[in-house]
Amino acid sequence: MxxxxxxxxxxxxxxxxxxxxxxxxxxxxxxxxxxxxxxxxxxxxxxxxxxxxxxxxxxxxxxxxxxxxxxxxxxxQPANMAVLERSRFLNQLFAEKSFSWTAVMMDLERVLPAGVQVTSIDPVITKEGDVNIRLRVSGERDRAVQLVRNLETSQRFLSPRLSGETALTPSAGQGGPMAAPGGVVFEIMSGYNPLPEKTASATNVARKSGGVR
Structure with a gap:
């Protein structure tokens, strides 16, 4: 073992x-x-x-x-200040000339309710080329409010806002119109998107064609 x-x-x-x-x-x-x-x-x-x-x-x-x-x-420098001021003046003038009153009026016709009158349009063109418009309208208050709502839904008028509201007073005897009950004067500030060049050109061609006819 x-x-x-x-x-x-x-x-x-x-x-x-x-x-x-x-x-x-x-x-x-x-x-x-x-x-x-x-x-x-x-x-x-x-x-x-x-x-x-x-x-x-x-x-x-x-x-x-x-x-x-x-x-x-x-x-x-003093020798060049005159040239600078003239350049600024010409640039501002060109910007104002490029503003189309016809296009603005056509755009307003699309959003303007019946019974509301536009009494003044004051365009302001910034240094950056943006267009701001100050509108002064008169009419019944509810329809003036409807105008602001229409501007808010428009693609041409940007960020509209009320800058003033005044009740209409009778001006008979002073050469002014009679105020309707409930009438107001609205001051509206709004940006404006101008017509594109292609659209504006097409509009001008259509008008010329219509004039020839």
Whole structure:
């Protein structure tokens, strides 16, 4: 009979599978570190390019600002002030000439309720080329309110708002019209979207064709 004697003080543990797993994990970590390092390098290169573009834009902006200040200083000289004022006057004149009264009246006819009269139209053209219109209308209050609602739904009149309301008073004997009961005078401020060039051209052609007929 054989008797096996184990003289080890601790049980035997197979470590080779554990070492294999550790080696695999180390390889994966190294691959991940290499990938992250490459991605960081790419991002750093992109950041350098973006920073260079930003510096170039800042340099151009500084150059243009310097040129603008130089030109403004030159135009403020006494010899050039007359030219500047004349340029402003001509630009304002051209802007006023480009305003189409016919188009405004046609647009108002579409939104004007019966019984409401337009007593004055005062267009104001801003430096940016936007057109604002101050309307003064008179008539019964409910119909004047309906006019404001119609303006709000129109594509030509932008952000209309009441700037004043006055009750009509009899003016007989002073050359003015008799005021109807409940009549008011409204002052309305509104932006105006002019007709596009194509639409205006088509309108002019249609009118000329109608005149020939």
């Amino acid at each position: 054989k008797i096996s004697v184990n003289l080890a003080t601790r049980p035997f543990v197979e470590l080779r599978p554990l070492y294999a797993r550790l080696r695999l994990a180390m390889v994966l970590l190294v691959a991940l570190a290499v990938g992250l390092g490459f991605a960081l390098h790419v991002l750093d290169a992109k950041s350098s390019v973006a920073e260079a573009q930003m510096n170039a834009l800042k340099a151009k902006t500084t150059q243009f600002e310097h040129e603008r200040q130089t030109n403004e200083a030159r135009m403020r």
